[in-house]
Amino acid sequence: MSRPPFSVLKLSLLxxxxxxxxVAASVLWSWGLAQDAALRLQQQxxxxxxxxxxxxxxxxxxxLIATHLDAYQTLAARGFVGDEDRLAWIEAAQLANRDAxxxxxxxxxxxxxxxxxxxxxxxxxxxxxxxLTLPLLVETDLMRFLSALRSRASGVYRVQGCRMSSLGSAPxxxxxxxxxxxxxDLLWFTVAGKVGGAS
Amino acid sequence: xxxxxLILLATPRQIGVLDWRPGHMHWLGEFSANAExxxxxxxxxxxxxxxxxxxxxxxxxxxxxxELLPHVKGHARNELLARKLKQVxxxxxxxxxxxxxxxxxGRRDDRYLLAxxxxxxxxxxxxxxxxxxxxxxxxxxxLAMACEHLLDKLRFQEQHTLLAYxxxxxxxxxxxxxxxxxxxxxxxxxxPTQLPSNAADExxxxxLYLAGQRILPREARLHVLLLDPSGQLDxxxxxxxxxxxxxxxxxxxPSLARALRIPDDFLAATxxxxxxxxxxxxxxxxxxxxxxxxxxxxxxxxxxxxxxAAGLIAFxxxxxxxxxxxxxxxxxxxxxxxxxxxxxxxxxxxxxARAFPAQAAAPEQLAQTVSLAQHxxxxxxxxxxxxxxxxxxxxxxxxxALENLEWTDESLMPSGDILIKLDAxxxxxDGNYRTAMQxxxxxxxxxxxxxxxxxxxxxxxxxxxxxxxxxxxxxxxxDTRKDAAARFxxxxxxxxxxx
Numbered sequence: 001m002s003r004p005p006f007s008v009l010k011l012s013l014l015x016x017x018x019x020x021x022x023v024a025a026s027v028l029w030s031w032g033l034a035q036d037a038a039l040r041l042q043q044q045x046x047x048x049x050x051x052x053x054x055x056x057x058x059x060x061x062x063x064l065i066a067t068h069l070d071a072y073q074t075l076a077a078r079g080f081v082g083d084e085d086r087l088a089w090i091e092a093a094q095l096a097n098r099d100a101x102x103x104x105x106x107x108x109x110x111x112x113x114x115x116x117x118x119x120x121x122x123x124x125x126x127x128x129x130x131x132l133t134l135p136l137l138v139e140t141d142l143m144r145f146l147s148a149l150r151s152r153a154s155g156v157y158r159v160q161g162c163r164m165s166s167l168g169s170a171p172x173x174x175x176x177x178x179x180x181x182x183x184x185d186l187l188w189f190t191v192a193g194k195v196g197g198a199s
Numbered sequence: 200x201x202x203x204x205l206i207l208l209a210t211p212r213q214i215g216v217l218d219w220r221p222g223h224m225h226w227l228g229e230f231s232a233n234a235e236x237x238x239x240x241x242x243x244x245x246x247x248x249x250x251x252x253x254x255x256x257x258x259x260x261x262x263x264x265x266e267l268l269p270h271v272k273g274h275a276r277n278e279l280l281a282r283k284l285k286q287v288x289x290x291x292x293x294x295x296x297x298x299x300x301x302x303x304x305g306r307r308d309d310r311y312l313l314a315x316x317x318x319x320x321x322x323x324x325x326x327x328x329x330x331x332x333x334x335x336x337x338x339x340x341x342l343a344m345a346c347e348h349l350l351d352k353l354r355f356q357e358q359h360t361l362l363a364y365x366x367x368x369x370x371x372x373x374x375x376x377x378x379x380x381x382x383x384x385x386x387x388x389x390x391p392t393q394l395p396s397n398a399a400d401e402x403x404x405x406x407l408y409l410a411g412q413r414i415l416p417r418e419a420r421l422h423v424l425l426l427d428p429s430g431q432l433d434x435x436x437x438x439x440x441x442x443x444x445x446x447x448x449x450x451x452x453p454s455l456a457r458a459l460r461i462p463d464d465f466l467a468a469t470x471x472x473x474x475x476x477x478x479x480x481x482x483x484x485x486x487x488x489x490x491x492x493x494x495x496x497x498x499x500x501x502x503x504x505x506x507x508a509a510g511l512i513a514f515x516x517x518x519x520x521x522x523x524x525x526x527x528x529x530x531x532x533x534x535x536x537x538x539x540x541x542x543x544x545x546x547x548x549x550x551x552a553r554a555f556p557a558q559a560a561a562p563e564q565l566a567q568t569v570s571l572a573q574h575x576x577x578x579x580x581x582x583x584x585x586x587x588x589x590x591x592x593x594x595x596x597x598x599x600a601l602e603n604l605e606w607t608d609e610s611l612m613p614s615g616d617i618l619i620k621l622d623a624x625x626x627x628x629d630g631n632y633r634t635a636m637q638x639x640x641x642x643x644x645x646x647x648x649x650x651x652x653x654x655x656x657x658x659x660x661x662x663x664x665x666x667x668x669x670x671x672x673x674x675x676x677x678d679t680r681k682d683a684a685a686r687f688x689x690x691x692x693x694x695x696x697x698x
Contacts, residue, residue, distance in 0.1 A: 008498050012505035019509040023516025030523035037530035044537040051544040058551045061562035065555060071569040072560070080572055081560075119611060121571050123564065143583045156575050161607035162582065189575055191568055 078154045082193045084112060084128060089155060089188055093132060096149035102141055103178050105134035115189065124192035129160070131185055135178030139164060142182045160185040204337070205244075205252040206475040210367060211321040215471055216243055218250075219479040224461065226469045232321065241328045251335040251499055253483065254325070255475060257342040257366070259385045260318035262288065265414065267308040270301060280311070288315040293322070293339060297485040299379045312380060314341060314485055326492065335499030338486035342366075343373040343383030345474035350375060350424070352458045352477050353450065357422040359415060363402055363435070365427035366471055370398060372405045374414065380485075381414055399435040406444065423447040426455070428470035578610045578695075580617055585693050588652050589621065592645035598626045599642050602686070606693070617693040619652075625661070625685040632662045635685045646691055654692040661685035 006013070072081070079085040086109055097105050108131040115125040136142055146159060162184040203220040205227075213236065216227040227243050230236035244252075264287050271279055284294040293316040302308050316322065316339075329336055346362050360375040373383035386401055402423055409415035423445050425432040432449070439447035456466045459476045466473060486493075560568065585606060593599060603622040610617060623642070625635050639660065646655045663670060 004501050005494075005498050009501055009505060012502045012509075016505050016509040016512065019512045019516070023512050023520070026520040027516055027523065030520040030527065033527040034523040034530065037527040037534070041530045041534040041537070044534040044541070048537045048541045048544070051541045051548065055544050055548045055551070058548050062551055062554070064562040064566045068562075068566045068569045069556065071572075072565045075568060075572050081568060119575075121567050121574075123567055123571055125571065139586055140583075143586075146582060156572050158575060158611070159580060159582075159608060161605065163603065163605040165603040191571070 075156070078156065080156045080189065081191050084188070084190050085155065086128070089128075089130060089153065089157075092149060092153040092155075093130070095152045096145055097134065099148040099152065100141065100144040102145055103135045103137075105132050107132050112190070126190050126192065128188045128190070129185055130157075130188060131183065133181065133183045135167070136164070136180040136182050137176065137178050139180065141180075142184075145182075146184075155188055155190070157186050157188045160187050202480065203250055204479070205247055205250050205334075206479050207252055207254045207325070208257060208342070208471055208475055209254055209322060209325055210257045212367075214240060214325050215469075215475075216240070217472055217475045217479070218247065219476070221480060224465075224472065224476060224479070226465075226472055229471075232324065237324055237328060240325065241332065244328055244332045244334055248332045248334050251337045251496055252329060253337045253478070254322075254329075254339045254488075255342050255345050255478065256293075256316055256319075256322065256339055256487070257369075257371070257385065258316060258318075258321070259387050260316060261341055261383070261385070262291075262315050262317050263343075263380075263382050264313040265381055266311045266313055267302065268311055270307055270309050283311075284313060284315070287313055288317070291315040291317055291319075292489055293319045293487040295340075295485050295487040312485065314487060316341075316487055330492070330495075333495060335496040336488060336492050337496045338483040338493065339488040340478070340483055340485055341383065341487070342371060342385075342474055343380050344485050345478040346371070346373050346383075347375060347378065347380045348477040348481050349426075349455075349459075349474050350378060353424075353455070354458070355422075355424060359419045359421050361402065361405065361421050361423045363398065363423060363425050363427075363432060364474075365398075365429065365432055366474075370401060370432075372402060374405070374409055376414075382409060382412075398432055399438045402435070402439060402445070403442070421445055424450055426450045426473075428452055428467065428473075575611070578615075580606070580608045580610065581695065582606075584651070584695065585617065585619070588649045588693065589619070589646070592642065592649045592652070595645040596638070596642040598638060600624050600626050615694070617695075619691050619693055620658070620688065621691075622686065622688050624687075628661075628685040632664075632685070635661050639687050643689065646689070651693050651695060652691050653694065654690075656690050658688040658690050660687050 075081055079088060089109075090107060093105065093107055110129040110131075112126045112128045114120075115127045119125065134142075134145065142162065142164065162182055164180055164182045167179055167181055203218075206217040206219050208215040208217070211232065213229050213231050215229045218225040218227050227247075228239075230240040230243075266283065266287075268279060268283065280296045284291075284296060288294050295314055297312045297314070298309050299312055300310050302310060322339075326336075346364055350360065350362060356378060358377055360378070362371075362373045362375065364371045364373070370386045371383060372386070374381050384405065406415065406421050410417050415421065421444060423439055425436055425447060427433070436447045436449055439445040452467055452470075453463055455473055456463045459466070459473060461472070461476055555562075586604075589601075589604065593601060601621060601623050603620075605620045607618045607620075609615070625638055628635055639657065643655045643657065646652050
């Protein structure tokens with residue numbers, strides 16, 4: 001084919017140009033559609049995964065609730081969850097002293113503090129120190145008192161430590177007078193109330 | 200549609216028009232070379248002006264020359280051929296050259312067939328109509344070239360072939376060497392060729408002429424094909440075959456129709472379409488049209504190429520766009536199905552979430568709280584067992600009097616032990632610190648040997664004999680001995696069994 005006669009081919013060239021433009025526009029438009037659809041599909045996949053994970057988590061939570069709800073409610077009733085019930089603790093100490101047949105006691109409660117992080121397991125666990133001072137006739141009185149306290153106290157506590165010392169150096173006499181004094185530190189634990197509901 | 204064209208068969212007396220496209224053809228009629236014929240021809244052309252046209256000329260005023268020319272290419276070849284055509288055919292307007300073969304010996308020259316319409320005035324009115332109606336003329340070729348394609352379609356492959364073709368009351372004799380046109384002549388209707396013997400004579404004369412011109416070797420046997428739809432050449436076969444220089448064969452109409460793939464009745468009604476149908480789909484190898492007549496066809500081909508390109512671009516582009524669109528539809532459908540699944544999952548989640556207790560803590564915190572309470576309630580110190588262990592050591596050392604006992608529970612800490620600190624005094628201390636230290640060490644060994652007790656260490660002793668400190672004191676006599684005291688402090692660790 002010889003050199004193209006451009007002067008008579010204007011319309012044809014315009015037709016080719018128009019076809020190119022139309023094709024470019026339609027391809028770009030449809031490509032955009034496909035890209036948008038791919039993006040929507042990806043978003044929908046993510047949403048589906050989220051929904052699946054949410055459902056799986058809710059099943060796990062359902063299992064956790066079924067397993068632990070009764071125990072949790074029992075702990076809440078014991079005063080482990082929620083505000084401190086100092087009166088119940090004092091009452092438990094008094095009743096334990098009476099049950100053990102001892103000679104009275106004195107108590108001192110310190111302000112509530114946060115428990116060490118190694119102990120809390122991420123929960124808002126707090127602890128209150130109760131210092132009990134009680135006279136004893138013999139060492140076994142302390143065991144009887146602690147045993148009675150264990151049965152009387154409904155809250156969660158631990159005996160942090162005890163100090164026993166003799167009240168004087170007088171020789172032993174068979175009289176019903178306390179010759180020993182015990183001072184025990186008790187830690188009462190409480191977890192702050194509801195942090196968040198089930199999701 | 201791309202290969203749709205008009206094939207014109209022009210003679211000095213008339214012109215026939217064939218509307219051809221692959222697989223289809225339609226004979227539009229014959230038009231005489233007078234005013235009425237021209238008007239009717241123009242009417243037909245106007246109706247098909249958008250189609251390219253090829254003109255096949257059938258005239259006695261034609262000339263053929265076979266030439267050997269040096270092998271050159273490109274522009275040099277064009278100039279060489281232009282000079283040669285000018286030299287051979289002088290001022291003939293319709294000339295052309297066809298490079299047929301290249302010699303295999305010598306300079307390996309190219310063999311050309313040069314052809315011309317020596318008198319083409321009769322063609323001018325027809326070409327004027329085509330030019331006026333802007334018909335893209337693709338070329339002008341002699342009827343003998345169309346007959347070459349006819350031989351090809353008939354699969355006739357003899358080395359020396361003479362085609363005797365009777366058409367429009369004229370007899371055309373064309374010689375083909377190895378299927379390639381070398382010479383042709385038309386014997387007009389004014390010649391009494393109706394007689395079979397005259398046809399045979401004309402063939403014999405032509406054979407002599409070809410031999411005389413050294414176009415045909417003298418000893419060669421000429422294969423004659425007799426093609427005459429009217430059947431008037433049939434009787435020429437016998438006299439020709441009687442001559443050993445000839446081998447004549449008749450081509451009947453059904454064979455021709457079968458070779459050209461056109462219906463028998465159509466060919467019988469319009470026998471002139473045979474050479475036109477043969478050349479219609481072929482590339483024009485010998486074109487006698489001058490370049491100025493081909494300008495519109497050049498434009499037509501460019502235009503058609505551009506339109507085809509535009510169509511191809513549009514087709515491919517629309518295909519790609521459609522593919523993207525379908526992909527988008529498919530992706531949207533997948534997204535819709537996923538949305539349904541998500542809705543289903545959320546419904547199930549809502550059903551589960553509704554069953555959660557409203558006032559309870561988060562389930563994870565709930566479990567952690569229970570676990571923590573269990574942990575805090577575990578590993579509680581048994582003071583009785585602790586005191587029993589210490590008491591066991593005290594029983595073994597009755598000269599030790601316990602004054603204070605203190606323990607600290609670290610069982611929840613990593614060490615997991617209970618620290619014990621005790622303050623004691625030696626009974627019956629006589630001021631002999633060496634003996635006192637021996638008694639204390641004995642007590643410490645007793646503690647170390649007691650169950651669950653370990654790491655017994657002396658925190659303070661009755662006397663500090665360290666060389667870095669000041670040591671003061673006094674000795675005791677027999678009266679003051681009872682007031683003397685030897686106090687010491689110990690620390691140790693207690694670990695319950697299993698902890």
